[in-house]
Amino acid sequence: xxxxxxxxxxxxxxxxxxxxxxxxxxxxxxxxxxxxxxxxxxxxxxxxxxxxxxxxxxxxxxxxxxxxxxxxxxxxxxxxxxxxxxxxxxxxxxxxxxxxxxxxxxxxxxxxxxxxxxxxxxxxxxxxxxxxxxxxxxxxxxxxxxxxxxxxxxxxxxxxxxxxxxxxxxxxxxxxxxxxxxxxxxxxxxxxxxxxxxxxxxxxxxxxxxxxxxxxxxxxxxxxxxxxxxxxxxxxxxxxxxxxxxxxxxxxxxxxxxxxxxxxxxxxxxxxxxxxxxxxxxxxxxxxxxxxxxxxxxxxxxxxxxxxxxxxxxxxxxxxxxxxxxxxxxxxxxxxxxxxxxxxxxxxxxxxxxxxxxxxxxxxxxxxxxxxx
Amino acid sequence: xxxxxxxxxxxxxxxxxxxxxxxxxxxxxxxxxxxxxxxxxxxxxxxxxxxxxxxxxxxxxxxxxxxxxxxxxxxxxxxxxxxxxxxxxxxxxxxxxxxxxxxxxxxxxxxxxxxxxxxxxxxxxxxxxxxxxxxxxxxxxxxxxxxxxxxxxxxxxxxxxxxxxxxxxxxxxxxxxxxxxxxxxxxxxxxxxxxxxxxxxxxxxxxxxxxxxxxxxxxxxxxxxxxxxxxxxxxxxxxxxxxxxxxxxxxxxxxxxxxxxxxxxxxxxxxxxxxxxxx
Amino acid sequence: xxxxxxxxxxxxxxxxxxxxxxxxxxxxxxxxxxxxxxxxxxxxxxxxxxxxxxxxxxxxxxxxxxxxxxxxxxxxxxxxxxxxxxxxxxxxxxxxxxxxxxxxxxxxxxxxxxxxxxxxxxxxxxxxxxxxxxxxxxxxxxxxxxxxxxxxxxxxxxxxxxxxxxxxxxxxxxxxxxxxxxxxxxxxxxxxxxxxxxxxxxxxxxxxxxxxxxxxxxxxxxxxxxxxxxxxxxxxxxxxxxxxxxxxxxxxxxxxxxxxxxxxxxxxxxxxxxxxxxxxxxxxxxxxxxxxxxxxxxxxxx
Numbered sequence: 001x002x003x004x005x006x007x008x009x010x011x012x013x014x015x016x017x018x019x020x021x022x023x024x025x026x027x028x029x030x031x032x033x034x035x036x037x038x039x040x041x042x043x044x045x046x047x048x049x050x051x052x053x054x055x056x057x058x059x060x061x062x063x064x065x066x067x068x069x070x071x072x073x074x075x076x077x078x079x080x081x082x083x084x085x086x087x088x089x090x091x092x093x094x095x096x097x098x099x100x101x102x103x104x105x106x107x108x109x110x111x112x113x114x115x116x117x118x119x120x121x122x123x124x125x126x127x128x129x130x131x132x133x134x135x136x137x138x139x140x141x142x143x144x145x146x147x148x149x150x151x152x153x154x155x156x157x158x159x160x161x162x163x164x165x166x167x168x169x170x171x172x173x174x175x176x177x178x179x180x181x182x183x184x185x186x187x188x189x190x191x192x193x194x195x196x197x198x199x200x201x202x203x204x205x206x207x208x209x210x211x212x213x214x215x216x217x218x219x220x221x222x223x224x225x226x227x228x229x230x231x232x233x234x235x236x237x238x239x240x241x242x243x244x245x246x247x248x249x250x251x252x253x254x255x256x257x258x259x260x261x262x263x264x265x266x267x268x269x270x271x272x273x274x275x276x277x278x279x280x281x282x283x284x285x286x287x288x289x290x291x292x293x294x295x296x297x298x299x300x301x302x303x304x305x306x307x308x309x310x311x312x313x314x315x316x317x318x319x320x321x322x323x324x325x326x327x328x329x330x331x332x333x334x335x336x337x338x339x340x341x342x343x344x345x346x347x348x349x350x351x352x353x354x355x356x357x358x359x360x361x362x363x364x365x366x367x368x369x370x371x372x373x
Numbered sequence: 374x375x376x377x378x379x380x381x382x383x384x385x386x387x388x389x390x391x392x393x394x395x396x397x398x399x400x401x402x403x404x405x406x407x408x409x410x411x412x413x414x415x416x417x418x419x420x421x422x423x424x425x426x427x428x429x430x431x432x433x434x435x436x437x438x439x440x441x442x443x444x445x446x447x448x449x450x451x452x453x454x455x456x457x458x459x460x461x462x463x464x465x466x467x468x469x470x471x472x473x474x475x476x477x478x479x480x481x482x483x484x485x486x487x488x489x490x491x492x493x494x495x496x497x498x499x500x501x502x503x504x505x506x507x508x509x510x511x512x513x514x515x516x517x518x519x520x521x522x523x524x525x526x527x528x529x530x531x532x533x534x535x536x537x538x539x540x541x542x543x544x545x546x547x548x549x550x551x552x553x554x555x556x557x558x559x560x561x562x563x564x565x566x567x568x569x570x571x572x573x574x575x576x577x578x579x580x581x582x583x584x585x586x587x588x589x590x591x592x593x594x595x596x597x598x599x600x601x602x603x604x605x606x607x608x609x610x611x612x613x614x615x616x617x618x619x620x621x622x623x624x625x626x627x628x629x630x631x632x633x634x635x636x637x638x639x640x641x642x643x644x645x646x647x648x649x650x651x652x
Numbered sequence: 653x654x655x656x657x658x659x660x661x662x663x664x665x666x667x668x669x670x671x672x673x674x675x676x677x678x679x680x681x682x683x684x685x686x687x688x689x690x691x692x693x694x695x696x697x698x699x700x701x702x703x704x705x706x707x708x709x710x711x712x713x714x715x716x717x718x719x720x721x722x723x724x725x726x727x728x729x730x731x732x733x734x735x736x737x738x739x740x741x742x743x744x745x746x747x748x749x750x751x752x753x754x755x756x757x758x759x760x761x762x763x764x765x766x767x768x769x770x771x772x773x774x775x776x777x778x779x780x781x782x783x784x785x786x787x788x789x790x791x792x793x794x795x796x797x798x799x800x801x802x803x804x805x806x807x808x809x810x811x812x813x814x815x816x817x818x819x820x821x822x823x824x825x826x827x828x829x830x831x832x833x834x835x836x837x838x839x840x841x842x843x844x845x846x847x848x849x850x851x852x853x854x855x856x857x858x859x860x861x862x863x864x865x866x867x868x869x870x871x872x873x874x875x876x877x878x879x880x881x882x883x884x885x886x887x888x889x890x891x892x893x894x895x896x897x898x899x900x901x902x903x904x905x906x907x908x909x910x911x912x913x914x915x916x917x918x919x920x921x922x923x924x925x926x927x928x929x930x931x932x933x934x935x936x937x938x939x940x941x942x943x944x945x946x947x948x949x950x951x952x953x954x
Contacts, residue, residue: 496890
């Protein structure tokens with residue numbers, strides 16, 4: 001199925017106004033365990049927000065509280081300004097897609113998709129018409145009378161999606177819906193979901209542990225760890241200016257090195273690495289005051305921001321370990337003395353030195369690309 | 374596998390002999406299991422007035438006698454009534470309890486489960502005698518409500534076990550999905566839980582019905598002049614005159630039990646086949 | 653880049669909030685509703701089961717003052733003591749017989765597949781589905797003077813006059829073994845089925861022959877099933893009423909039939925209560941031992 005036909009299908013959707021979701025100082029305890037340790041988040045209508053984090057970070061618990069399957073120990077959840085903290089899930093008018101699809105095995109596809117319409121009292125003709133339209137939207141027309149057990153994983157996921165949007169809820173919640181699919185299918189579904197949401201206009205809150213997925217799909221990402229939000233921002237914000245070491249290493253690849261402050265310049269901090277090299281880096285938040293000389297900091301730099309140079313002054317010197325060909329780029333593992341190792345990613349078509357195993361190389365980077373914590 | 378040389382043959386022979394002996398022994402045990410179960414059936418077709426086996430002449434006179442005998446028919450319909458009502462009550466109460474045990478955070482679940490399943494562990498004679506003493510005081514001996522209550526106590530554990538297993542196998546996210554789409558608890562139960570629980574319900578109902586129908590000890594003690602169960606009547610007549618009409622009652626019970634349990638098994642096999650085909 | 657503001661570290665939620673959380677939990681059924689759901693059955697059980705049994709046991713100890721005279725009677729009177737001893741002896745015999753007959757059958761079943769398995773399963777299930785009363789009656793049909801067995805033996809010429817096969821202890825043992833045999837076969841069969849198929853093969857590859865494979869591999873792994881079946885059959889045999897009542901006759905009183913007799917005919921309810929207490933306590937002790945044994949055995953099997 002081509003993207004063109006996807007566009008055709010989506011052109012028939014009438015957009016709705018998405019709901020605004022507000023999470024206000026929400027805390028969740030389970031006995032002595034704290035799953036969510038104080039979260040504030042404002043989600044605009046029509047936004048696609050990803051809750052990203054490792055397992056145990058509290059992202060699913062947070063989603064369940066927005067859905068109404070868990071109640072917050074403290075704080076409030078609001079949808080379009082109304083406090084829904086104590087409203088049962090079936091009155092919140094949300095749509096939800098589960099990780100294991102949760103299709104009713106005893107109902108046909110069209111009965112599955114029509115179910116929410118039945119709950120809302122639509123007539124049989126309306127149900128049939130709207131459910132068939134939703135199935136057509138996700139590319140499953142012709143399969144209305146099939147049972148979920150006869151479908152593949154990807155098809156089941158589409159039915160779950162159709163079922164969640166057929167009644168046009170202002171807020172859509174998705175709990176790692178693509179986790180069980182293989183890579184190619186997952187990438188295709190990511191595009192479909194994103195396009196669907198853009199046409200529909202609903203607010204989407206999407207839980208995932210896959211940072212690629214979050215970066216691809218989300219307008220904004222909330223990175224969670226140990227029940228707290230580490231950082232909220234657009235994919236670019238998170239990628240370029242991660243607020244702390246956790247976010248820096250969770251999103252994309254990062255090199256982390258230990259360093260000591262030896263001075264400060266106008267636009268950068270001056271650091272010395274363990275192997276003696278002097279380099280420059282900037283803090284994530286520009287207004288952060290420079291720590292005293294001698295303080296240890298961590299420096300983070302992305303592999304693709306390190307440049308291989310001809311031998312020269314003021315450069316970091318290292319020895320090449322492995323070289324890996326990864327299709328569109330070459331990956332170098334470079335040992336820089338006692339300071340540790342750096343991964344450097346170089347596009348295949350770039351000009352510049354092409355060292356091989358055992359060679360000595362010289363590296364540099366822009367201070368603005370290196371982050372100090 | 375060892376090749377068949379001249380030296381090996383004695384061992385093969387002894388192995389075959391051992392195998393034949395083994396099959397023979399197992400066959401004998403199977404016979405031991407089956408024969409007494411089915412021997413009443415031909416016995417019910419005997420023409421003689423007193424009991425004899427094998428029947429000298431074959432006839433259905435005892436079936437005719439059974440269906441014309443007021444006492445036997447009254448006892449049969451009484452037992453069927455009790456079985457039906459006990460099953461209904463046990464199912465309703467059992468569904469409520471199973472749902473609460475599997476789908477809630479009720480405290481003290483282990484204790485509740487222990488009490489509910491206790492009638493399975495306590496010997497029926499103890500239950501029978503205890504209830505008899507209480508029923509005597511409240512004039513409940515031989516009454517329909519009294520017997521239904523007693524049978525329900527004994528049938529509910531089976532129902533709860535069956536339903537709990539069925540509920541645990543059901544994906545809880547199905548009910549959550551229903552709720553997210555606007556189904557309140559009753560709607561979710563009606564459209565999602567109940568249809569998916571139907572096989573367990575059917576099995577539980579069949580087990581409950583047969584348990585009540587077959588129940589002998591409690592029925593014996595709690596039957597009275599006002600109402601007598603089929604099992605009590607059979608008990609009395611075995612002690613009293615042992616005519617082949619008892620074989621007729623037995624055969625009818627066997628037919629009903631086998632029909633019920635057999636159809637449950639067939640349904641289960643059919644469902645398993647359908648599920649395997651879809652996968 | 654957005655700044656992150658998290659609330660202060662979580663303090664304990666207020667009491668009101670915690671109560672509300674308990675009461676109105678949306679996952680599954682909230683606790684008040686769950687209580688309402690279990691209440692009808694629990695009340696019914698309290699009224700129709702717990703109270704009567706409790707009262708029966710109480711009458712054995714308090715009539716009206718506390719006394720142990722009924723229990724002393726059990727021990728002191730040779731007649732009653734003999735009945736209880738006979739009950740235990742017969743139960744043991746039945747259990748052993750069921751084990752000896754049932755284990756080979758379970759082994760046989762475990763090796764079957766296809767239509768043979770279906771037929772064999774039906775052969776085990778059929779007796780289970782048939783009422784105990786009917787099966788006990790069948791044994792009367794078989795064992796009585798002009799019953800199946802006597803007629804057959806006379807026809808063979810082995811005996812001239814019918815043997816008194818009924819209304820004695822032998823009849824009780826045979827009939828009860830028949831009735832309880834499926835309860836022995838099923839757990840052992842389940843345990844054997846759960847055994848990984850390649851285990852005996854692995855043992856053979858290591859040099860063990862048939863009998864040794866059985867002794868060292870199959871038998872130990874089937875032990876949980878054997879324990880299950882043995883305890884279940886023994887417990888059932890102890891409290892059995894129907895079969896001994898029909899097939900044993902008045903000279904073979906067992907514990908259950910004695911209780912019945914004391915209640916209905918002799919109207920000696922405190923004594924019946926004492927006997928019932930003995931039976932009940934023995935049963936509960938065995939069940940508790942069963943649970944503990946199963947737990948221990950699981951560790952041994954792993």
